[in-house]
Amino acid sequence: MNQFIEKKIVAYRRHFHTHPETGWLEYATVAFIADELSTLGFEVKRGKEVMNDSGLMGLPSEQENRKAFDRAERIYGSEKMKPFANNCTAVAGIMDCGEGPCVAIRVDMDALPIRETEDEEHFPRNEGFASVNSCIMHACGHDAHSAIGLGVAHYIARYSDLIKGKVILLFQPAEEGVRGAAAIVKSGFLKDIDYLFAAHLWSNMPLGKIVCSQNGTAATDKLDVTFIGKSAHAGICPEKGNNAVLAAANCIVGLHDINLEGEGLARVNVGRIIGGTARNIIADQASLEMEFRANNLERESQLLKKAEEIIQEAAHQQNCSFKIQKMGEATGAHGDKDFAERIKREAEKIGLFTDIVLSDEVNRGSEDFTSMMNAVQNSGGKACFIGIGASLKEKDLQHHTPEFDIDERAMLPTVELFLNLIKSLLN
Structure with missing residues:
Protein backbone atom coordinates (compact mmCIF):
# COMPACT_ATOMS: atom_id res chain seq x y z
CA MET A 1 0.00 0.00 0.00
CA ALA A 218 3.27 36.07 13.44
CA ALA A 219 0.03 38.03 13.45
CA THR A 220 -0.20 40.11 10.28
CA ASP A 221 -2.23 42.68 8.34
CA LYS A 222 -1.90 43.34 4.60
CA LEU A 223 -3.06 46.80 3.46
CA ASP A 224 -3.38 48.67 0.18
CA VAL A 225 -3.27 52.45 0.71
CA THR A 226 -4.19 54.96 -2.00
CA PHE A 227 -3.41 58.68 -1.74
CA ILE A 228 -5.62 60.96 -3.83
CA GLY A 229 -4.24 64.41 -4.68
CA LYS A 230 -4.67 66.95 -7.46
CA SER A 231 -2.67 67.30 -10.71
CA ALA A 232 -0.97 70.47 -11.85
CA HIS A 233 1.77 71.55 -14.23
CA ALA A 234 5.05 70.71 -12.46
CA GLY A 235 6.98 73.62 -14.06
CA ILE A 236 4.45 76.43 -14.19
CA CYS A 237 2.17 76.06 -11.16
CA PRO A 238 3.16 73.12 -8.92
CA GLU A 239 1.64 74.96 -5.94
CA LYS A 240 -1.83 74.37 -7.41
CA GLY A 241 -1.41 70.61 -7.13
CA ASN A 242 -1.51 68.18 -4.22
CA ASN A 243 1.29 65.70 -4.66
CA ALA A 244 0.11 62.13 -3.99
CA VAL A 245 3.52 60.64 -4.81
CA LEU A 246 5.18 62.87 -2.23
CA ALA A 247 2.54 61.84 0.33
CA ALA A 248 3.30 58.18 -0.46
CA ALA A 249 7.06 58.77 -0.22
CA ASN A 250 6.77 60.45 3.19
CA CYS A 251 4.48 57.64 4.30
CA ILE A 252 7.06 54.99 3.32
CA VAL A 253 9.83 56.73 5.27
CA GLY A 254 7.57 57.13 8.30
CA LEU A 255 6.42 53.51 8.26
CA HIS A 256 9.96 52.15 8.06
CA ASP A 257 10.94 54.34 11.03
CA ILE A 258 8.34 52.79 13.34
CA ASN A 259 10.01 51.60 16.53
CA LEU A 260 7.71 49.98 19.08
CA GLU A 261 8.79 49.94 22.71
CA GLY A 262 9.26 46.65 24.50
CA GLU A 263 10.36 43.24 23.34
CA GLY A 264 8.95 41.22 20.50
CA LEU A 265 8.79 40.92 16.75
CA ALA A 266 7.61 43.94 14.74
CA ARG A 267 7.98 43.98 10.96
CA VAL A 268 6.90 46.60 8.41
CA ASN A 269 7.36 46.38 4.66
CA VAL A 270 6.12 48.50 1.78
CA GLY A 271 6.62 46.10 -1.10
CA ARG A 272 5.14 48.04 -4.01
CA ILE A 273 4.46 51.63 -5.05
CA ILE A 274 2.46 52.78 -8.07
CA GLY A 275 1.85 56.44 -8.80
CA GLY A 276 1.79 59.40 -11.12
CA THR A 277 1.37 59.73 -14.87
CA ALA A 278 4.39 61.69 -16.19
CA ARG A 279 7.53 63.46 -14.97
CA ASN A 280 6.12 66.95 -15.64
CA ILE A 281 2.79 66.44 -13.85
CA ILE A 282 2.15 66.71 -10.12
CA ALA A 283 0.84 63.22 -9.32
CA ASP A 284 -2.83 63.05 -8.41
CA GLN A 285 -2.70 59.41 -7.24
CA ALA A 286 -0.27 56.98 -5.65
CA SER A 287 -0.82 53.53 -4.16
CA LEU A 288 1.22 51.49 -1.70
CA GLU A 289 1.04 47.76 -0.95
CA MET A 290 2.26 47.09 2.57
CA GLU A 291 2.30 44.51 5.34
CA PHE A 292 2.75 44.45 9.10
CA ARG A 293 3.73 41.52 11.34
CA ALA A 294 4.08 41.06 15.07
CA ASN A 295 4.42 38.09 17.39
CA ASN A 296 1.12 38.73 19.17
CA LEU A 297 -2.20 40.46 18.51
CA GLU A 298 -1.60 43.25 21.05
CA ARG A 299 1.69 44.21 19.43
CA GLU A 300 0.16 43.92 15.96
CA SER A 301 -2.66 46.24 17.06
CA GLN A 302 -0.09 48.81 18.29
CA LEU A 303 1.80 48.53 15.00
CA LEU A 304 -1.36 49.03 12.95
CA LYS A 305 -2.45 52.04 15.03
CA LYS A 306 0.95 53.73 14.51
CA ALA A 307 0.81 52.97 10.79
CA GLU A 308 -2.64 54.52 10.43
CA GLU A 309 -1.42 57.70 12.19
CA ILE A 310 1.55 57.93 9.79
CA ILE A 311 -0.67 57.38 6.73
CA GLN A 312 -3.07 60.09 7.90
CA GLU A 313 -0.27 62.59 8.63
CA ALA A 314 1.47 61.93 5.28
CA ALA A 315 -1.79 62.64 3.45
CA HIS A 316 -2.50 65.76 5.55
CA GLN A 317 0.94 67.28 4.81
CA GLN A 318 0.19 67.26 1.05
CA ASN A 319 -3.50 68.12 1.44
CA CYS A 320 -4.42 64.70 -0.03
CA SER A 321 -7.18 62.29 0.89
CA PHE A 322 -6.55 58.57 1.32
CA LYS A 323 -8.22 55.16 1.27
CA ILE A 324 -7.14 52.04 3.18
CA GLN A 325 -8.22 48.61 1.98
CA LYS A 326 -7.47 45.44 3.97
CA MET A 327 -6.14 42.72 1.64
CA GLY A 328 -5.39 39.99 4.18
CA GLU A 329 -5.06 39.27 7.88
CA ALA A 330 -4.12 36.51 10.28
CA THR A 331 -3.59 36.12 13.99
Whole structure:
Protein backbone atom coordinates (compact mmCIF):
# COMPACT_ATOMS: atom_id res chain seq x y z
CA MET A 1 0.00 0.00 0.00
CA ASN A 2 2.81 2.43 0.90
CA GLN A 3 4.43 1.99 -2.52
CA PHE A 4 1.12 2.67 -4.25
CA ILE A 5 0.47 5.79 -2.13
CA GLU A 6 3.98 7.10 -2.69
CA LYS A 7 3.57 6.85 -6.47
CA LYS A 8 0.18 8.52 -6.24
CA ILE A 9 1.34 11.47 -4.15
CA VAL A 10 4.42 12.08 -6.31
CA ALA A 11 2.16 12.07 -9.38
CA TYR A 12 -0.30 14.40 -7.65
CA ARG A 13 2.45 16.78 -6.58
CA ARG A 14 3.87 16.96 -10.09
CA HIS A 15 0.42 17.50 -11.59
CA PHE A 16 -0.24 20.44 -9.26
CA HIS A 17 3.26 21.83 -9.83
CA THR A 18 2.74 21.75 -13.59
CA HIS A 19 -0.63 23.52 -13.37
CA PRO A 20 -0.27 26.16 -10.61
CA GLU A 21 -2.98 28.72 -9.85
CA THR A 22 -2.80 31.74 -7.58
CA GLY A 23 -5.14 32.58 -4.68
CA TRP A 24 -8.89 32.74 -5.42
CA LEU A 25 -8.17 31.37 -8.91
CA GLU A 26 -7.54 27.70 -7.98
CA TYR A 27 -10.42 26.58 -10.22
CA ALA A 28 -8.78 23.66 -12.05
CA THR A 29 -6.98 22.61 -8.86
CA VAL A 30 -10.15 22.46 -6.77
CA ALA A 31 -12.17 20.70 -9.51
CA PHE A 32 -9.44 18.05 -9.78
CA ILE A 33 -9.40 17.55 -5.99
CA ALA A 34 -13.20 17.35 -5.80
CA ASP A 35 -13.21 14.63 -8.47
CA GLU A 36 -10.55 12.61 -6.63
CA LEU A 37 -12.36 12.89 -3.28
CA SER A 38 -15.66 11.88 -4.85
CA THR A 39 -14.08 8.85 -6.56
CA LEU A 40 -12.67 7.75 -3.19
CA GLY A 41 -16.11 7.80 -1.59
CA PHE A 42 -15.97 11.04 0.37
CA GLU A 43 -18.95 13.31 0.78
CA VAL A 44 -17.75 16.42 -1.05
CA LYS A 45 -18.64 19.97 0.01
CA ARG A 46 -17.93 22.68 -2.55
CA GLY A 47 -17.63 26.45 -2.63
CA LYS A 48 -20.23 28.17 -0.45
CA GLU A 49 -20.87 24.93 1.43
CA VAL A 50 -17.43 25.45 2.97
CA MET A 51 -16.85 29.21 2.90
CA ASN A 52 -18.64 32.53 3.24
CA ASP A 53 -18.05 34.62 0.12
CA SER A 54 -18.99 38.02 1.58
CA GLY A 55 -16.08 40.43 1.97
CA LEU A 56 -13.36 38.28 0.40
CA MET A 57 -9.98 40.01 0.70
CA GLY A 58 -7.39 40.53 -2.01
CA LEU A 59 -9.46 39.38 -4.98
CA PRO A 60 -7.85 39.26 -8.44
CA SER A 61 -9.11 41.41 -11.31
CA GLU A 62 -12.24 40.39 -13.20
CA GLN A 63 -10.10 39.73 -16.28
CA GLU A 64 -7.78 37.38 -14.35
CA ASN A 65 -10.78 35.67 -12.81
CA ARG A 66 -12.55 35.09 -16.12
CA LYS A 67 -9.38 33.71 -17.76
CA ALA A 68 -8.74 31.20 -14.95
CA PHE A 69 -12.38 30.11 -14.69
CA ASP A 70 -12.76 29.65 -18.46
CA ARG A 71 -9.59 27.56 -18.56
CA ALA A 72 -10.95 25.22 -15.86
CA GLU A 73 -14.42 25.13 -17.40
CA ARG A 74 -12.98 23.91 -20.71
CA ILE A 75 -11.42 20.96 -18.85
CA TYR A 76 -14.12 20.06 -16.31
CA GLY A 77 -17.34 21.42 -17.83
CA SER A 78 -19.77 24.07 -16.61
CA GLU A 79 -21.75 21.84 -14.21
CA LYS A 80 -18.67 20.79 -12.22
CA MET A 81 -17.37 24.35 -12.11
CA LYS A 82 -20.62 26.07 -11.12
CA PRO A 83 -20.20 25.65 -7.31
CA PHE A 84 -16.73 27.22 -7.47
CA ALA A 85 -17.67 30.31 -9.52
CA ASN A 86 -16.86 33.83 -8.30
CA ASN A 87 -13.75 32.80 -6.35
CA CYS A 88 -15.46 30.20 -4.12
CA THR A 89 -12.46 27.91 -4.49
CA ALA A 90 -12.72 25.79 -1.35
CA VAL A 91 -13.54 22.10 -1.14
CA ALA A 92 -13.84 19.59 1.69
CA GLY A 93 -14.01 15.81 1.71
CA ILE A 94 -15.93 14.27 4.63
CA MET A 95 -15.75 10.63 5.72
CA ASP A 96 -18.30 9.95 8.45
CA CYS A 97 -17.52 6.68 10.23
CA GLY A 98 -20.11 6.85 13.01
CA GLU A 99 -20.10 8.12 16.57
CA GLY A 100 -16.85 9.70 17.70
CA PRO A 101 -14.80 12.92 17.58
CA CYS A 102 -14.33 15.04 14.46
CA VAL A 103 -10.77 15.43 13.11
CA ALA A 104 -9.96 17.95 10.36
CA ILE A 105 -6.82 18.47 8.30
CA ARG A 106 -6.27 21.83 6.59
CA VAL A 107 -4.52 21.74 3.19
CA ASP A 108 -3.54 24.85 1.21
CA MET A 109 -3.53 24.84 -2.60
CA ASP A 110 -2.50 28.20 -4.06
CA ALA A 111 0.66 29.11 -5.96
CA LEU A 112 2.57 32.40 -6.30
CA PRO A 113 3.01 34.98 -9.09
CA ILE A 114 6.62 33.93 -9.74
CA ARG A 115 8.27 32.89 -13.01
CA GLU A 116 9.87 29.47 -12.46
CA THR A 117 13.59 29.26 -13.19
CA GLU A 118 14.68 27.90 -16.56
CA ASP A 119 17.89 26.48 -15.11
CA GLU A 120 18.28 22.94 -16.49
CA GLU A 121 19.46 21.71 -13.08
CA HIS A 122 16.10 22.68 -11.56
CA PHE A 123 14.52 19.32 -10.74
CA PRO A 124 10.93 20.08 -11.90
CA ARG A 125 12.24 21.36 -15.24
CA ASN A 126 14.71 18.49 -15.62
CA GLU A 127 11.94 15.95 -14.93
CA GLY A 128 9.38 17.65 -17.16
CA PHE A 129 6.90 19.00 -14.62
CA ALA A 130 7.78 22.70 -14.46
CA SER A 131 4.93 25.20 -14.53
CA VAL A 132 3.10 25.62 -17.84
CA ASN A 133 1.25 28.72 -16.59
CA SER A 134 3.23 31.84 -17.38
CA CYS A 135 4.67 33.67 -14.35
CA ILE A 136 2.87 31.38 -11.86
CA MET A 137 4.75 28.82 -9.77
CA HIS A 138 4.36 26.62 -6.72
CA ALA A 139 7.20 28.24 -4.82
CA CYS A 140 6.10 27.41 -1.26
CA GLY A 141 5.24 23.70 -1.29
CA HIS A 142 1.45 23.93 -1.53
CA ASP A 143 1.59 21.50 -4.48
CA ALA A 144 3.08 18.92 -2.09
CA HIS A 145 0.56 19.83 0.63
CA SER A 146 -2.34 19.18 -1.76
CA ALA A 147 -0.75 15.88 -2.79
CA ILE A 148 -0.38 14.88 0.87
CA GLY A 149 -4.06 15.68 1.47
CA LEU A 150 -5.10 13.37 -1.37
CA GLY A 151 -2.68 10.70 -0.14
CA VAL A 152 -4.42 10.78 3.24
CA ALA A 153 -7.75 10.49 1.40
CA HIS A 154 -6.60 7.21 -0.19
CA TYR A 155 -5.64 5.76 3.19
CA ILE A 156 -8.87 6.89 4.87
CA ALA A 157 -10.94 5.36 2.07
CA ARG A 158 -9.12 2.05 2.57
CA TYR A 159 -9.07 1.98 6.38
CA SER A 160 -12.39 3.66 7.22
CA ASP A 161 -13.47 0.51 9.12
CA LEU A 162 -10.73 1.26 11.70
CA ILE A 163 -12.13 4.73 12.44
CA LYS A 164 -14.88 5.75 14.83
CA GLY A 165 -15.79 9.35 14.14
CA LYS A 166 -15.57 11.89 11.34
CA VAL A 167 -12.60 12.95 9.18
CA ILE A 168 -12.63 16.21 7.22
CA LEU A 169 -10.01 17.00 4.59
CA LEU A 170 -10.33 20.75 4.10
CA PHE A 171 -8.65 22.24 1.02
CA GLN A 172 -8.31 25.99 1.54
CA PRO A 173 -7.79 28.68 -1.12
CA ALA A 174 -5.69 31.85 -0.97
CA GLU A 175 -3.33 31.10 1.90
CA GLU A 176 -0.69 33.35 0.32
CA GLY A 177 -1.42 36.86 1.49
CA VAL A 178 -3.38 35.29 4.41
CA ARG A 179 -6.72 35.80 2.67
CA GLY A 180 -8.56 32.48 2.55
CA ALA A 181 -8.97 31.18 6.11
CA ALA A 182 -11.21 34.06 7.22
CA ALA A 183 -13.91 33.07 4.71
CA ILE A 184 -13.96 29.51 6.07
CA VAL A 185 -14.02 30.64 9.71
CA LYS A 186 -16.84 33.09 8.92
CA SER A 187 -18.93 30.30 7.35
CA GLY A 188 -19.11 28.33 10.62
CA PHE A 189 -17.76 25.22 8.90
CA LEU A 190 -15.26 24.64 11.73
CA LYS A 191 -17.70 24.80 14.64
CA ASP A 192 -17.94 21.07 15.47
CA ILE A 193 -14.28 20.13 15.00
CA ASP A 194 -12.53 18.50 17.97
CA TYR A 195 -9.01 18.27 16.49
CA LEU A 196 -7.51 20.38 13.71
CA PHE A 197 -4.01 20.22 12.31
CA ALA A 198 -1.98 21.11 9.23
CA ALA A 199 1.62 20.70 8.15
CA HIS A 200 4.01 22.86 6.18
CA LEU A 201 6.97 21.39 4.29
CA TRP A 202 10.05 23.59 4.65
CA SER A 203 12.83 23.70 2.07
CA ASN A 204 15.12 25.27 4.67
CA MET A 205 14.53 22.63 7.36
CA PRO A 206 16.58 19.39 7.17
CA LEU A 207 14.88 16.27 5.89
CA GLY A 208 14.02 14.13 8.91
CA LYS A 209 13.23 17.03 11.24
CA ILE A 210 9.71 17.67 12.51
CA VAL A 211 8.39 20.42 14.78
CA CYS A 212 5.15 19.13 16.29
CA SER A 213 3.85 22.58 17.19
CA GLN A 214 5.17 25.68 15.44
CA ASN A 215 4.34 28.55 17.79
CA GLY A 216 6.32 31.41 16.26
CA THR A 217 3.81 32.31 13.54
CA ALA A 218 3.27 36.07 13.44
CA ALA A 219 0.03 38.03 13.45
CA THR A 220 -0.20 40.11 10.28
CA ASP A 221 -2.23 42.68 8.34
CA LYS A 222 -1.90 43.34 4.60
CA LEU A 223 -3.06 46.80 3.46
CA ASP A 224 -3.38 48.67 0.18
CA VAL A 225 -3.27 52.45 0.71
CA THR A 226 -4.19 54.96 -2.00
CA PHE A 227 -3.41 58.68 -1.74
CA ILE A 228 -5.62 60.96 -3.83
CA GLY A 229 -4.24 64.41 -4.68
CA LYS A 230 -4.67 66.95 -7.46
CA SER A 231 -2.67 67.30 -10.71
CA ALA A 232 -0.97 70.47 -11.85
CA HIS A 233 1.77 71.55 -14.23
CA ALA A 234 5.05 70.71 -12.46
CA GLY A 235 6.98 73.62 -14.06
CA ILE A 236 4.45 76.43 -14.19
CA CYS A 237 2.17 76.06 -11.16
CA PRO A 238 3.16 73.12 -8.92
CA GLU A 239 1.64 74.96 -5.94
CA LYS A 240 -1.83 74.37 -7.41
CA GLY A 241 -1.41 70.61 -7.13
CA ASN A 242 -1.51 68.18 -4.22
CA ASN A 243 1.29 65.70 -4.66
CA ALA A 244 0.11 62.13 -3.99
CA VAL A 245 3.52 60.64 -4.81
CA LEU A 246 5.18 62.87 -2.23
CA ALA A 247 2.54 61.84 0.33
CA ALA A 248 3.30 58.18 -0.46
CA ALA A 249 7.06 58.77 -0.22
CA ASN A 250 6.77 60.45 3.19
CA CYS A 251 4.48 57.64 4.30
CA ILE A 252 7.06 54.99 3.32
CA VAL A 253 9.83 56.73 5.27
CA GLY A 254 7.57 57.13 8.30
CA LEU A 255 6.42 53.51 8.26
CA HIS A 256 9.96 52.15 8.06
CA ASP A 257 10.94 54.34 11.03
CA ILE A 258 8.34 52.79 13.34
CA ASN A 259 10.01 51.60 16.53
CA LEU A 260 7.71 49.98 19.08
CA GLU A 261 8.79 49.94 22.71
CA GLY A 262 9.26 46.65 24.50
CA GLU A 263 10.36 43.24 23.34
CA GLY A 264 8.95 41.22 20.50
CA LEU A 265 8.79 40.92 16.75
CA ALA A 266 7.61 43.94 14.74
CA ARG A 267 7.98 43.98 10.96
CA VAL A 268 6.90 46.60 8.41
CA ASN A 269 7.36 46.38 4.66
CA VAL A 270 6.12 48.50 1.78
CA GLY A 271 6.62 46.10 -1.10
CA ARG A 272 5.14 48.04 -4.01
CA ILE A 273 4.46 51.63 -5.05
CA ILE A 274 2.46 52.78 -8.07
CA GLY A 275 1.85 56.44 -8.80
CA GLY A 276 1.79 59.40 -11.12
CA THR A 277 1.37 59.73 -14.87
CA ALA A 278 4.39 61.69 -16.19
CA ARG A 279 7.53 63.46 -14.97
CA ASN A 280 6.12 66.95 -15.64
CA ILE A 281 2.79 66.44 -13.85
CA ILE A 282 2.15 66.71 -10.12
CA ALA A 283 0.84 63.22 -9.32
CA ASP A 284 -2.83 63.05 -8.41
CA GLN A 285 -2.70 59.41 -7.24
CA ALA A 286 -0.27 56.98 -5.65
CA SER A 287 -0.82 53.53 -4.16
CA LEU A 288 1.22 51.49 -1.70
CA GLU A 289 1.04 47.76 -0.95
CA MET A 290 2.26 47.09 2.57
CA GLU A 291 2.30 44.51 5.34
CA PHE A 292 2.75 44.45 9.10
CA ARG A 293 3.73 41.52 11.34
CA ALA A 294 4.08 41.06 15.07
CA ASN A 295 4.42 38.09 17.39
CA ASN A 296 1.12 38.73 19.17
CA LEU A 297 -2.20 40.46 18.51
CA GLU A 298 -1.60 43.25 21.05
CA ARG A 299 1.69 44.21 19.43
CA GLU A 300 0.16 43.92 15.96
CA SER A 301 -2.66 46.24 17.06
CA GLN A 302 -0.09 48.81 18.29
CA LEU A 303 1.80 48.53 15.00
CA LEU A 304 -1.36 49.03 12.95
CA LYS A 305 -2.45 52.04 15.03
CA LYS A 306 0.95 53.73 14.51
CA ALA A 307 0.81 52.97 10.79
CA GLU A 308 -2.64 54.52 10.43
CA GLU A 309 -1.42 57.70 12.19
CA ILE A 310 1.55 57.93 9.79
CA ILE A 311 -0.67 57.38 6.73
CA GLN A 312 -3.07 60.09 7.90
CA GLU A 313 -0.27 62.59 8.63
CA ALA A 314 1.47 61.93 5.28
CA ALA A 315 -1.79 62.64 3.45
CA HIS A 316 -2.50 65.76 5.55
CA GLN A 317 0.94 67.28 4.81
CA GLN A 318 0.19 67.26 1.05
CA ASN A 319 -3.50 68.12 1.44
CA CYS A 320 -4.42 64.70 -0.03
CA SER A 321 -7.18 62.29 0.89
CA PHE A 322 -6.55 58.57 1.32
CA LYS A 323 -8.22 55.16 1.27
CA ILE A 324 -7.14 52.04 3.18
CA GLN A 325 -8.22 48.61 1.98
CA LYS A 326 -7.47 45.44 3.97
CA MET A 327 -6.14 42.72 1.64
CA GLY A 328 -5.39 39.99 4.18
CA GLU A 329 -5.06 39.27 7.88
CA ALA A 330 -4.12 36.51 10.28
CA THR A 331 -3.59 36.12 13.99
CA GLY A 332 -0.80 34.46 15.90
CA ALA A 333 -1.54 31.11 17.56
CA HIS A 334 -0.08 28.50 19.89
CA GLY A 335 -0.70 24.80 19.53
CA ASP A 336 -2.12 22.75 22.39
CA LYS A 337 0.73 21.12 24.31
CA ASP A 338 -1.04 17.80 24.96
CA PHE A 339 -1.96 17.55 21.28
CA ALA A 340 1.66 18.31 20.32
CA GLU A 341 2.80 15.51 22.62
CA ARG A 342 0.46 13.10 20.83
CA ILE A 343 1.89 14.22 17.48
CA LYS A 344 5.40 13.62 18.86
CA ARG A 345 4.50 10.08 19.94
CA GLU A 346 3.13 9.26 16.49
CA ALA A 347 6.13 10.84 14.72
CA GLU A 348 8.47 8.63 16.77
CA LYS A 349 6.91 5.57 15.09
CA ILE A 350 7.95 6.78 11.59
CA GLY A 351 11.49 6.05 10.47
CA LEU A 352 12.18 9.26 8.53
CA PHE A 353 11.69 11.53 11.56
CA THR A 354 15.03 11.45 13.35
CA ASP A 355 15.01 14.96 14.83
CA ILE A 356 11.69 15.44 16.64
CA VAL A 357 11.03 18.77 18.35
CA LEU A 358 7.93 19.14 20.53
CA SER A 359 7.49 22.88 19.91
CA ASP A 360 9.41 26.02 19.04
CA GLU A 361 8.96 29.79 18.73
CA VAL A 362 10.96 30.23 15.51
CA ASN A 363 9.77 33.09 13.27
CA ARG A 364 8.63 31.50 10.01
CA GLY A 365 6.52 34.41 8.84
CA SER A 366 2.73 34.39 8.89
CA GLU A 367 0.16 31.73 8.08
CA ASP A 368 -3.60 32.12 8.02
CA PHE A 369 -4.12 28.62 9.40
CA THR A 370 -3.76 30.39 12.74
CA SER A 371 -7.23 31.92 12.26
CA MET A 372 -8.67 28.42 11.96
CA MET A 373 -6.67 27.23 14.98
CA ASN A 374 -8.07 30.03 17.12
CA ALA A 375 -11.62 29.35 15.94
CA VAL A 376 -11.37 25.66 16.88
CA GLN A 377 -9.60 26.35 20.20
CA ASN A 378 -12.18 28.99 21.14
CA SER A 379 -14.88 26.35 20.60
CA GLY A 380 -13.14 23.89 22.93
CA GLY A 381 -11.17 21.93 20.34
CA LYS A 382 -7.43 21.23 20.02
CA ALA A 383 -5.15 22.44 17.20
CA CYS A 384 -1.50 22.34 16.10
CA PHE A 385 0.54 23.57 13.16
CA ILE A 386 3.28 21.07 12.23
CA GLY A 387 6.58 21.81 10.48
CA ILE A 388 8.22 19.13 8.31
CA GLY A 389 11.79 19.29 7.01
CA ALA A 390 12.02 18.81 3.23
CA SER A 391 15.31 20.43 2.23
CA LEU A 392 17.48 19.20 -0.60
CA LYS A 393 20.85 18.79 1.12
CA GLU A 394 23.03 20.04 -1.69
CA LYS A 395 20.99 23.22 -2.22
CA ASP A 396 19.91 26.11 -0.02
CA LEU A 397 16.54 26.75 -1.64
CA GLN A 398 14.40 29.47 -0.11
CA HIS A 399 10.62 29.76 -0.23
CA HIS A 400 9.03 32.27 -2.64
CA THR A 401 11.92 32.15 -5.11
CA PRO A 402 12.12 30.94 -8.75
CA GLU A 403 14.48 28.09 -7.76
CA PHE A 404 12.30 26.70 -4.96
CA ASP A 405 11.92 22.93 -4.66
CA ILE A 406 11.38 20.33 -1.94
CA ASP A 407 12.57 16.80 -1.33
CA GLU A 408 9.64 14.60 -2.33
CA ARG A 409 10.78 11.95 0.17
CA ALA A 410 9.20 14.08 2.92
CA MET A 411 5.68 13.54 1.57
CA LEU A 412 4.94 9.86 2.33
CA PRO A 413 6.06 10.07 6.00
CA THR A 414 3.80 13.11 6.40
CA VAL A 415 0.87 11.13 5.00
CA GLU A 416 1.70 8.27 7.38
CA LEU A 417 1.88 10.69 10.31
CA PHE A 418 -1.53 12.11 9.46
CA LEU A 419 -3.02 8.63 9.16
CA ASN A 420 -1.50 7.55 12.49
CA LEU A 421 -2.91 10.65 14.17
CA ILE A 422 -6.38 10.05 12.75
CA LYS A 423 -6.35 6.43 13.88
CA SER A 424 -5.09 7.31 17.37
CA LEU A 425 -7.70 10.05 17.78
CA LEU A 426 -10.60 8.08 16.31
CA ASN A 427 -9.88 4.53 17.43
